[in-house]
Amino acid sequence: MVRGTLEVLLVGAKGLENTDFLCDMDPYAVLTCRTQEQRSSIASGKGSDPEWNENFVFNISGGVSELNIKLMDSDSGSNDDFVGEAKIPLEALFTEGNIPVTVYNVVKDEEYRGEIKIGLSFTPAEGNLEEEGAEETYGGWKESA
Secondary structure (H helix, E strand, O other), rough: OOOEEEEEEEEEEEEEOOOOOOOOOOOHHHHHHHHOEEOOOOOOOOOOEEEEEEEEEEEOOOOEEEEEEEEEEEOOOOOOEEEEEEEEOOOOHHHOOOOEEEEEEEEEEEEEEEEEEEEEEEEOOOOHHHHHHHHHHHOOOOOOO
């Protein structure tokens, strides 16, 4: 079981489909790691090539296999538009500990809609749940009072 801290550097995106027809869109990202969700700032008027350079931290505790990043266009007066999403597998990160800034495809309706730049690092927690549990029941012995 993997436990630790996932750090995400959201650098920017490129070549996104502009969902605003009369002006540049105002994109933001929603990062989801299992049940934890965080939102970036809005890159106002940045259109198809926004830059954020923002850091996000998630606590990882088992069963996490990917980071999901949804790109949205902030619209005042109506619902925000879904631009696309990137699903980033985390297995290699748990082994390597660090993945430098890498470009991932943004997909909507199973079609390429641009790309997003993300840097990832993982710091394992001290100890491991399985090890802690094993120590508590090791040999079945209990010290008497």
